[in-house]
Amino acid sequence: MSSPRTTWSHLVVSLRAMLVLTVILGVAYPLLVTGLGRLLPARADGSLVTGADGAVVGSSLLGQSFTDADGAALPRYFQSRPSAAGDGYDGAASSGSNLGPENPDLVAAIEDRRDAVAALEGVDPAAVPADALTASGSGLDPQISPEYADLQVPRVAAERGLPEDEVRGLVAAATTGPDLGFLGQAGVNVLELNLALDRLAG
């Protein structure tokens, strides 16, 4: 047994090494991590959340559209950010828009979204925050900014016949971050917030 000398023996040794390493790194390693993941099954399985009837309605980590079949916003729900994943929040097609800062299509989209949000909420267009006007990197952003949530509180409260303060309390409960006070930024989980609203309605 010595080190390989010819090109052919280098290739034979390489093939054997690759096969042995594939068993360790490609089979044993992911299975070991899967086994360790069973210690935290809720996380490893995708942080799934259930609705009133106990059926899974999504993942608390993945955003959803709160629109009707035609794409119109459902006013009784808080609205998510614009999404470039498929037709919007498509879990099988995560993606950003990849539109550049000078792209006329992006400029037009931002103007349209501003008008639409301002009309839906009945506010001054200048009051609409940036996250409501832009698509996220994943297209599955589960959060909106606290400012955008705040903008939507009066509409949702009116639609559901709830006091605004009660809705604000639910918004606060769905707000997390920044982690440790400085990692990332604060956000409101839209699915959890809307679930809490539905639960309130019974």
Next chain:
Amino acid sequence: MAGWLAAAQLLLVAVVVAALYRPLGDYLAHVYTSPRDLRVERVLYRLVGVDSRSEQSWRSYVRSVLAFSLVGLLLVYLLQRAQAWLPWDLGLPAVRPDLAFNTAASFVGNTNWQSYSPEQTLGYSVQVLGLAVQNFVSAAVGMAVAVALVRGFARRRTGTIGNFWVDLTRGTLRVLLPISVLGAVVLIAGGVIQNWAAPTDVTTLAGGVQSIPGGPVASQEAIKLLGTNGGGFFNANSAHPFENPTGWTSLFEVVLMLAIPFSLPRTFGRMVGSHKQGYAILAAMGAIFLASTVLLTVVESHGAGTAPQLAGAAMEGKEQRFGVAATTLFGSVSTLTSTGAVNGMHDSFTALGGLFPMLNMMLGEIAPGGVGSGLYGMLVLAVIAVFVGGLMVGRTPEYLGKKIGPREIKLASLYILVTPTLVLAGTALSFAVPAVRDSVESTSIWNPGVHGFSEVLYAFTSAANNNGSAFAGLTANTPWLNTALGVAILLGRFVPIVLVLALAGSLAAQDKVPATAGTLPTSRPQFVGLLTGVAVIVTALTYFPVLALGPLAEGL
């Protein structure tokens, strides 16, 4: 306020990386110099058929690296072509030949450029048996080559630079594997998924249908970052909540990317017998790292450009949980190493913000660079720097007691010419050949105007420097780009490796010359400044014209 938060997260990264420097760097030195084999390693050597006691010449070491990588290339290619017959294929068909070649080259070359959308192209078996394995071994190859070069500096009058099979095995089993297991568990605790379920459709709250993806993501994610690979399990990479769920996981992923590259200067210092030499290399890496990261964050927070100004902030392509500062930190780290993962879309960065990832890659990914490749890239520049210093004072240059003669300087010069040649030639051909230009302009480019040019420039910069990030609007899944980028990845990876190993062989054969009054001291701030200056000036002179056509034209 936002400025303080950005500074605080950068400070935390610096503290963690500084805390890892000595223990991890010393551990790496121990791994690569210990005479003892672990029991599991002895079994592996027996199965593979190598003698762990034997040493290789640089030519033999090169042959081993190339043979091992060729076998990896063929295996990943065949796995993709045979996907339909593999278990857990999610019903996906075989990958087309040009795309399978590009992907195989990309993962074997530690690049992880992805011309495809993973969730619509690859089942779990190709991901774990093909891609994850290469994520480990391509990183271990990078570390092995770096250690071989360091041995060249440390040894004297010898014909050998180590044993590739031992370096590969130890780097994989003693360093990458244990840290990855630990990292994967931490990521699962943060919400990264790890299961084998196929995507399942659920009825959403509003009554629509959403597909919830599954997959062994955490195991892939940990080595993706630790090995500075960067290939996402999902199309959105680390912007996807299942790959990077929250603010602290994003910072943890940043630390995984930086841990080994920033600790290797310590390994280098220990192996050449002078920790001060390690600190000098670390200082040059750290200076460039800090300057580039701060500048990108300032520029992007400013939010210049028509769309960001209209929206009120540069939030297109960024996640709410990260915001601007955590996205620019991740993007900066990802391109200053050779990772190429993203937690926000670089294509939608402001014009000058998009310039920095490109500049980071054009610097050759040396601050701190990829695992192994960052150290050997910086050491090659150090050779150039002592040569420039030698010219100034009119003496034969030396580095660590080794004479930098004609052969050494030729190898170092060739090294720094390889990637710029690939980047500029690839970009130029994409627009100069009429048939190719039609394909690039009608199919590949996504954004109009100079930004479209930047997408192509970014692609070749990323491929040739083995980064893997993209201005991802570019449709790269075409015969031209799959082939040209695949070739750029292979040449950009393996030509420099051959040159570095030749340099290692040439240095190892020399005796050490004693330092004299005329020797340029290479552990003082003066040399750190010279090294940093050489790195920046070489890059600036090479790439300024082409940057002026792309991001500078758009941003100024």
